[in-house]
Amino acid sequence: MVFKRKDLLGMEDLSKEEILFILKTAESFREVLERPIRKVPTLRGKTVVNLFFEPSTRTRMSFELAEKRLNADVLNFSSSNSSVIKGETLLDTARNILAMKVDCLVLRHPTPGAPHLLAKKLPVSVINAGDGAHEHPTQALLDLYTIRERKGGVEGLKIVIIGDIAHSRVARSNIWALQKLGAEVRVCAPPTLIPPLIEKMGVKVFYSQEDALKEVDIVMMLRIQKERQNTGLLPSLSEYIELFSLTEERLGLAKDDALIMHPGPVNRGIELPAKLADGKRSVILNQVTNGVAVRMAVLYLLLGKS
Amino acid sequence: MSLLIRNGRLIDPATNHDAVVDILVEGGMIKKIAPKINGSCDELIDATNKVVVPGLIDMHTHLREPGREDEETIQSGTRAAAKGGFTTICCMPNTDPPIDDPSLVEFIYQEAEKEGLVEVLPIATISKARGGKDLSPMGRLKKAGAVAFSDDGDWVADSHLMRRALEYVKMLTLPLISHCEDRRLSQDGVMNEGYISTVLGLKGMPKEAEEVALLRDLALCKMTESLLHVAHLSTANGVELIRKAKVSRVRVTTEVTPHHFTLTDREVKSFDTNTKVNPPLRGKRDVEALKEGLKDGTIDVIATDHAPHLAEEKENEYNAAPFGVVGLETALGLVIKELVQTRTLTLMEAIAKLTINPARVLRINRGLVKEGARANLTIFDLEKKWLVTEDGFFSKSNNSPFLGWELPGKVEWTIVGGKVVYQDD
Numbered sequence: 001m002v003f004k005r006k007d008l009l010g011m012e013d014l015s016k017e018e019i020l021f022i023l024k025t026a027e028s029f030r031e032v033l034e035r036p037i038r039k040v041p042t043l044r045g046k047t048v049v050n051l052f053f054e055p056s057t058r059t060r061m062s063f064e065l066a067e068k069r070l071n072a073d074v075l076n077f078s079s080s081n082s083s084v085i086k087g088e089t090l091l092d093t094a095r096n097i098l099a100m101k102v103d104c105l106v107l108r109h110p111t112p113g114a115p116h117l118l119a120k121k122l123p124v125s126v127i128n129a130g131d132g133a134h135e136h137p138t139q140a141l142l143d144l145y146t147i148r149e150r151k152g153g154v155e156g157l158k159i160v161i162i163g164d165i166a167h168s169r170v171a172r173s174n175i176w177a178l179q180k181l182g183a184e185v186r187v188c189a190p191p192t193l194i195p196p197l198i199e200k201m202g203v204k205v206f207y208s209q210e211d212a213l214k215e216v217d218i219v220m221m222l223r224i225q226k227e228r229q230n231t232g233l234l235p236s237l238s239e240y241i242e243l244f245s246l247t248e249e250r251l252g253l254a255k256d257d258a259l260i261m262h263p264g265p266v267n268r269g270i271e272l273p274a275k276l277a278d279g280k281r282s283v284i285l286n287q288v289t290n291g292v293a294v295r296m297a298v299l300y301l302l303l304g305k306s
Numbered sequence: 307m308s309l310l311i312r313n314g315r316l317i318d319p320a321t322n323h324d325a326v327v328d329i330l331v332e333g334g335m336i337k338k339i340a341p342k343i344n345g346s347c348d349e350l351i352d353a354t355n356k357v358v359v360p361g362l363i364d365m366h367t368h369l370r371e372p373g374r375e376d377e378e379t380i381q382s383g384t385r386a387a388a389k390g391g392f393t394t395i396c397c398m399p400n401t402d403p404p405i406d407d408p409s410l411v412e413f414i415y416q417e418a419e420k421e422g423l424v425e426v427l428p429i430a431t432i433s434k435a436r437g438g439k440d441l442s443p444m445g446r447l448k449k450a451g452a453v454a455f456s457d458d459g460d461w462v463a464d465s466h467l468m469r470r471a472l473e474y475v476k477m478l479t480l481p482l483i484s485h486c487e488d489r490r491l492s493q494d495g496v497m498n499e500g501y502i503s504t505v506l507g508l509k510g511m512p513k514e515a516e517e518v519a520l521l522r523d524l525a526l527c528k529m530t531e532s533l534l535h536v537a538h539l540s541t542a543n544g545v546e547l548i549r550k551a552k553v554s555r556v557r558v559t560t561e562v563t564p565h566h567f568t569l570t571d572r573e574v575k576s577f578d579t580n581t582k583v584n585p586p587l588r589g590k591r592d593v594e595a596l597k598e599g600l601k602d603g604t605i606d607v608i609a610t611d612h613a614p615h616l617a618e619e620k621e622n623e624y625n626a627a628p629f630g631v632v633g634l635e636t637a638l639g640l641v642i643k644e645l646v647q648t649r650t651l652t653l654m655e656a657i658a659k660l661t662i663n664p665a666r667v668l669r670i671n672r673g674l675v676k677e678g679a680r681a682n683l684t685i686f687d688l689e690k691k692w693l694v695t696e697d698g699f700f701s702k703s704n705n706s707p708f709l710g711w712e713l714p715g716k717v718e719w720t721i722v723g724g725k726v727v728y729q730d731d
Contacts, residue, residue, distance in 0.1 A: 012505070089618065089621070089622055089626075090622065090623055090626075091621060091622070109623065110625075111623035111624055111625040111626065112506050112507040112508050112577070112624060112625075113506070113508075113577030113623060113624045114623040114624075116577045117577060117621075117622075117623055121621075131507075132507050132508070132625075133507030133508075134506055134507035134508075135507070167507075169507060172505070172507060195503070195504035196499055196500060196501070196503070196504055196510070197500060197501040197504055198504050200501045200504075201504070201505065
């Protein structure tokens with residue numbers, strides 16, 4: 001198949017074939033990461049700009065590494081040293097960067113749709129590195145990659161996503177992606193952190209972790225923002241921990257070979273105890289490694305042949 | 307100066323008139339309406355195969371002057387009105403400064419006299435500086451010419467103040483116009499709360515923000531036996547509440563905008579900021595209920611909530627863009643396309659909601675065509691289609707969600723006080 005997109009904006013509008021094609025492509029880049037010289041000339045002469053309007057360490061580093069391993073020239077721009085505070089609009093900022101002749105923008109932005117705006121208005125490739133609570137497609141792709149690596153496939157698996165579903169782009173991208181590949185997806189959180197009518201996305205909603213964990217193959221924990229307790233969404237963090245933190249006992253309800261995933265960064269002792277995060281069920285660091293390969297694949301497919 | 311409008315199909319809901327006639331206008335007034343008028347005149351309009359209606363009235367316009375003359379002025383806004391067939395528009399007081407003082411009401415009249423193409427009737431604030439704390443000088447504002455009171459954009463959250471405002475305007479027999487939105491419920495929201503906001507991860511504004519505010523306002527309206535007009539109704543439950551209130555003889559009226567009876571929150575999926583309005587575009591069921599409310603008379607008025615914003619403000623990420631769309635130039639076309647052609651309303655019923663009904667809500671002597679009345683008239687071609695384009699607007703702004711739409715009902719002539727203020731070329 002030929003991958004014909006200009007941009008990668010979300011999992012909602014990708015077909016199953018496109019997803020599988022990206023994952024297949026990622027396999028060869030995953031192999032590159034194991035070589036003594038972890039670099040290929042694929043994007044030599046191309047320039048990629050990482051435009052980050054939200055604090056991020058792991059995603060930005062992962063993209064940067066992916067770009068460098070493909071031999072692209074890389075520019076980093078984050079909102080703390082940007083002209084945005086001077087009142088320049090997002091489009092103006094992007095147009096100015098484009099005037100310096102670049103090939104791709106990787107955008108992280110707090111507003112849903114921000115990458116879609118740039119993709120629509122600008123002639124370069126735009127990769128969504130997280131837009132508010134909307135989508136984070138490369139995270140979902142690396143999660144799929146990790147699941148396939150460990151489980152052989154996604155079809156027929158039961159997967160529960162536990163945590164702040166309402167504010168999570170990771171949840172939304174994974175809900176689309178996992179279902180497209182044939183998994184059954186459950187979400188579990190207190191009702192204040194479940195957005196309205198989410199069951200229309202095809203998921204089952206659980207308020208009780210005990211019920212949600214029964215017979216699942218994958219437990220995906222989401223990071224909880226500590227600020228949620230001050231906005232009427234949670235009475236307190238300690239109550240959240242009591243009700244929704246993953247424990248060994250609760251994990252016993254899942255399948256014996258169930259895996260623990262987390263998009264990071266982990267709040268140790270909040271979403272799950274250190275013992276589980278570092279235990280043999282955890283694939284959290286594999287996710288991070290695979291992230292680089294998946295992002296290399298995406299960059300290659302969008303920029304490689306033009 | 308005399309003007310003869312020949313052979314037009316006059317539709318006048320106030321007199322239930324629907325027949326082809328000649329209309330003679332003299333000295334700014336309608337002199338004679340008859341099947342055939344002979345004799346000489348200074349100006350002749352051949353209205354054969356055209357529809358002649360009372361000049362349209364928009365009781366919810368944002369003219370942005372004073373304060374945001376970069377977005378719209380009284381001059382540009384009244385030109386847009388004329389192009390849309392409106393001969394009378396009521397401007398909302400959320401300007402900078404807000405219209406909370408008689409001198410500002412006078413300023414609007416003076417500017418409209420100098421620069422305006424159509425009649426501009428100012429709506430003044432309920433509270434000083436729209437602050438929601440102290441009543442504005444409503445008696446003096448009325449004397450200066452205010453036709454209604456509203457803190458538009460901000461609901462009067464203080465129930466005590468709203469009660470007193472409703473009581474106070476009883477002696478002025480002017481309506482209070484309420485923007486029903488409980489801000490604590492809709493806080494930080496940018497679109498309707500529902501499945502689409504869940505998918506997009508955008509912060510939702512629940513329908514209950516309108517419902518809760520409306521329930522309180524209806525209770526206070528009933529208590530005070532005053533006049534309440536509910537601005538831009540958007541929800542099915544809102545329609546039902548007003549329907550019931552009217553049955554129990556609460557003196558409430560309401561309006562709907564063309565974008566609310568045409569579009570749903572599905573449109574937001576494009577992230578086009580011209581779908582960002584307040585109240586937000588709702589669901590399909592709400593659109594159906596609004597149409598039902600128009601049909602059974604629960605909704606009295608169609609108003610535009612014309613809200614001009616610059617392209618550079620709208621060409622922004624969704625959260626950063628301002629709320630609002632322009633509406634004066636597309637309203638009639640949308641009414642015909644979405645309500646008349648779908649047989650939701652007859653043409654007569656639709657025109658009533660754009661003419662005599664708003665005139666009755668505001669108690670102004672407008673919105674009808676009869677001998678001796680002021681000659682405010684709109685003449686349009688019911689069938690003729692036109693394309694909504696970015697550069698086709700007379701408004702200073704073109705933030706319309708209907709760009710690229712083909713609309714029926716081309717306005718051909720707009721006449722204010724016997725004078726042609728717009729003619730299609």
